[in-house]
Amino acid sequence: GFVEFTRLFEEREGRMGVVVTLLAVLELTRESLLELVQVEPFGPIHVKAAGAEERAVAEDGASRSGTTVA
Numbered sequence: 001g002f003v004e005f006t007r008l009f010e011e012r013e014g015r016m017g018v019v020v021t022l023l024a025v026l027e028l029t030r031e032s033l034l035e036l037v038q039v040e041p042f043g044p045i046h047v048k049a050a051g052a053e054e055r056a057v058a059e060d061g062a063s064r065s066g067t068t069v070a
Contacts, residue, residue, distance in 0.1 A: 002037060002046035 005025070009017040025047060028034040037046045 002048045005045040005047055008047065 005021075008025070009021045013021075025034060025036070029036050033050050035048050035050050037048075038044070
């Protein structure tokens with residue numbers, strides 16, 4: 001599921017931690033590995049791995065059939 005962006009870093013990391021995390025999130029989003037959602041202007045930003053639900057369903061099905069999912 002989605003995680004609020006602010007949960008991806010700790011306060012003690014300071015401004016640099018926020019900047020590094022933001023740049024990483026933007027790069028992973030550009031590569032279609034993450035999905036970002038912001039429901040309203042200035043609202044919280046939520047992040048999740050792209051295709052996370054599909055992978056979870058595939059892994060669940062594989063575990064039931066005894067196969068592995070890459």
